[in-house]
Amino acid sequence: MNTPLPANDLDGQVLAIEPDAGKRKLSTAKAIQEAIAQQMRADDSVFVMGEDVGPYGGIFSSTTGLIEEFGPHRIIDTPISETAFIGTGIGAAVEGMRPIVELMFADFFGVCMDQIYNHMAKIHYESGGNVQVPMVLMTAVGGGYSDGAQHSQSLWGTFAHLPGMKVVVPSNPYDAKGLMTAAIRSNDPVVFMFHKGVMGLGWMKKNKRSIDAVPEESYEVPIGKARVAREGTDVTIVTLSLSVHHSLDVAEKLEQEGISVEVIDLRSLVPLDRDAILASVSKTGRLIVVDEDYQSFGVSGEVIASVVERQPGLLTHVSRVCVPDVPLPYASQLEYGVLPTPARIEAAVRDAVAGRGTS
Amino acid sequence: MNTPLPANDLDGQVLAIEPDAGKRKLSTAKAIQEAIAQQMRADDSVFVMGEDVGPYGGIFSSTTGLIEEFGPHRIIDTPISETAFIGTGIGAAVEGMRPIVELMFADFFGVCMDQIYNHMAKIHYESGGNVQVPMVLMTAVGGGYSDGAQHSQSLWGTFAHLPGMKVVVPSNPYDAKGLMTAAIRSNDPVVFMFHKGVMGLGWMKKNKRSIDAVPEESYEVPIGKARVAREGTDVTIVTLSLSVHHSLDVAEKLEQEGISVEVIDLRSLVPLDRDAILASVSKTGRLIVVDEDYQSFGVSGEVIASVVERQPGLLTHVSRVCVPDVPLPYASQLEYGVLPTPARIEAAVRDAVAGRGTS
Amino acid sequence: MTLYPELTDDARREMLRMMVLIRTYEEAILREYHADKSPGFDIGAGLIPGEMHLSAGQEPVAAGLALHLTTDDAMTATHRPHHVAIAKGVRLREMTAEIFGRETGLGRGRGGHMHLFDPETHFSCSGIIAEGLPPALGQAFAFQRRGTDRVAIAVAGEGAANQGAFHESLNLAALWKLPVVFVIEDNDWGISVPRAKSTSVTSNAVRGAAYGMPGIRVEENSVEGVYDAAGEAIARARAGEGPSLIEVHTLRLWGHFEGDAQGYRTDLEGVPGHDPLPTYRNALVARGVITDDDYATMQASAVERVEDAIDFAKGSPVPDPADALKYVFSEGAHS
């Protein structure tokens, strides 16, 4: 017997190009595809490699349609051999090509991290700048759909801790296109981490900002500059990726109660825009870090330390809304108990303005 | 032609058991060996596995002499297949054995991290507590002898960030024995990270505290309790591993100038003894974190955040003496330019008491 | 549990019964999985959320192994674990409750469909390709050291055989003569990538020789072929003669995971005709080993067991979010 498959659009196609008020809107997935396609047209040393990036179009639609235009010679399906094919990307980059290599889930870094952090990230330094590795390592992160402890992690803190690779984490279609364009053109290795929940996939819960206006022409969003996603005066939320949207939702809601929340979208962790963080908390004095990665020894600590090591007396309130140090649980009730949900963010903001400590 | 090998004691044997004032002194390496031997005598489910742990005795002498007592059946040399043999440790632990598995350098985690962080660390949680993994993963860390970017890293922040494994980092022989004993007896997976520079090896620059008094009988140092390595009132240094010794050296020196430095030896990162950190800075108000791991997104940020999220106004001075975000350089001049040397620590303390920011 | 060294008609019936049970189970999970994900497929919604990899078509691998194993033997499996878990004797109720994310599940809802751990039957699985193999070595190591004749079965897909962990595991197992049997389920596909685009040889069985290990390929998804090959390999392992590699040419009857439209799949048309279940049923009927009535009885009893498990799962409590941090460590405070 065969399976009655539900109607679905795993490749995200149906979401693309919904014209609105004269502005073309794309899903984040489409925006990434477009950035890759434009750079591939402009530079024939660019190619894509990874598991299921060809006819399937990438498990999270990062490469949908590319094989039709560029063929299997430049959009290359690989065996399940992450060490070998990421290494292949490194060697090709050393020889002047510009590979975009997809690691299907960041959770799989453990089978290939040596190539990533001891090779891709260090060759430039070890060679005294004589060898460049212009490579993009693209990977999916994040939870929220019960994919369990090995397929739901964000892990950007792990990558950002290890020197020699830039780490970008877009939250929306515009940034995704511009950061991907910048990443491909960069002469340094860039890890491009997209949250499944910001891709605008048809088969996953998505937020309204995952489909948005994107210019047709090529443009770069500079790597290393945070964005003030929303201005505010009472509390600063420093965050990234999907949590930007939750934070904006909370900020919109609380505005009606007269609580003014500034939301900083980091956009990249390496380099980290410490000036932007400081500028914001200089106004608000209250800092909340919202991070879907594990809480301890990661992004949240770094953001907080970056402020207090420069201005120890500045902050009157500091808290974190992160995944506590627990593997991501499978059951929805448990998973949403540990994810940085709007409810947890809202509670943290209320505590901050009330001067209460969070626990 | 053959090589005229210099006289040396790669196995650290000559350092052991120097009686002093009636107290038996051991090197950290010997203390570890003794802990392992005692637990192996007490429990025949304990065994050791790793590269060159047999006749060689461990590249950093963690297993010297064990094969003579316990034989190749329990002190087992492995192929260079870290994924396979760490996984073997996991499976054996699941079946009730108590493996001690050595990963020769923590720098090699990239070839086997999946077994470590997605399996060893998560099985207990994923099984809802029904399956225990009582395993010790022992590994060498640290630089200072020009071993280059792939053999000099500390990386404890990377391990501590990922949930499900305890992470212990002893700084001296007494703690090393007690923590190893506790680790072997623990029903949870424990990553035991020893700095080469605290082992008391005959062939590496060593500090005076790497050989010290150690009781003969078995004892545990509880995992999760920091130690006040030195009391002081002006500045708190929170640190771990080899940097404890540098910090103590600096504290002793500055005492003569009337600067009183408290040194906290964390001893473990998971669990992290946040209470001990807070207790100390509650006295001093000044916090310096000294960490041989990379600065950003790691231990130093976490220590600082742990304080300010609880008491934002407490700290009047905060600084970090870490490895800046750069691969460890080979040339001594460069390596000692980025390591947390006594000179850098001293400068940081002077800045702290003078109320100057460090840059 | 009876072990069947010889392929008797009893064994044949047992194997068919196992295949029916597995298929019935997978069909029920399929039904429950999709029941509440519409309109518009939402992977995170419904009573069974998340990725779902079903094993329909691969029953011969599980059924051919089952009769050679006891509760004390171990097995590690993959992201597609249900069939072999059932064959290993994992309790249906607790397994199903885990898939439904319930507190009564094997992992109290913490693990999920790719993370089934059953200490009673020494069963576990992993969602990371090929990384389930090394822990099987450790179980075999413990069995060997304790002087038992217990074995560990390490299951992986043909896509996994290109992963480094496969190589390391086979070398170490052969070197130490560990009582492991590696079983590769070659269903022709690793998600959307056909074997010819992932594997430089046509059969992974030839890779056994790279480790000095017997390597055998079972063709045509033959449950009796699996039975024979597994019987020999397991006997070898029990006798202390070391590991073996078995590759079974099997069939992925459905998509890689549920929701997979399989647009990439070139062999789709022929698939239903290769379903091993009617094939084996018909063969056994033709040979007089079972009657149509016997088969109907098998089906009915399978349905009963499976629906009981589903009811158990649905009737079980969901975990309390307040307990989300429980079970990170077995002892000591959460850091």
Added chain:
Amino acid sequence: MTLYPELTDDARREMLRMMVLIRTYEEAILREYHADKSPGFDIGAGLIPGEMHLSAGQEPVAAGLALHLTTDDAMTATHRPHHVAIAKGVRLREMTAEIFGRETGLGRGRGGHMHLFDPETHFSCSGIIAEGLPPALGQAFAFQRRGTDRVAIAVAGEGAANQGAFHESLNLAALWKLPVVFVIEDNDWGISVPRAKSTSVTSNAVRGAAYGMPGIRVEENSVEGVYDAAGEAIARARAGEGPSLIEVHTLRLWGHFEGDAQGYRTDLEGVPGHDPLPTYRNALVARGVITDDDYATMQASAVERVEDAIDFAKGSPVPDPADALKYVFSEGAHS
């Protein structure tokens, strides 16, 4: 550079000359390494600090490859890289300056002896076992895509052949017919672990078949054997016929690294008698290919080149600690 497809006497002399140059180099590094580490060996002290893995005894591998390669070909090597780096044509002065940690070094003193990168000769190495192999695939990939006949040589020890990266690399290279030649230096030891305790087969050459790739073993550390095997494999690769695997049974004449007392080593007594350098010299003298005078000339010229490189290194400036953060990224500020 002349390529020698046939094994002429010129080629033989060239190979011996290369072997002499390498040995002279390693002896000089040995001398410099130990010169200032006493009293009491301190690994971090002296003009050359850190671990030091020398390749004396393994010259036949390097020399047998050298004559088939051009500057445009690529090579990736291991923690024991000097011999093959010299064979690949890496500039002695800059390589030596790197080993001495000088600003004039290949990596401006940032890399060190295990991290020699020379874009001119497409040479690189890595201190992580077997992880040097995958980047060679990428270089070969680039060569293939650009329609050139350039090849990449990927060198590793026999210990490395049990690592997952070895397996993945061979499969991918064979699958994509990449112009790579895998060269395994079997020196019987991985630090203190003999091959029989690490490898489940007696020769890694048999592992070629697991990838549908020719696998050949060169016995007795024969430089001419390497020459022949490499010649064929490289020609194959240049012709677009894909990768090959060559294992050479070679000899680790000295310790794993300097300071290694080799207490574990059971074969130590016989080692000097197996030194390939006098063996090959004597053979060529006996066959009239060279005279003793020729050999003396080779030695003298090797000493001259090597001492020039050492002098260059010693005379070069050490890096400025203030520049330690330079070269993390090629562009943009340090974060």
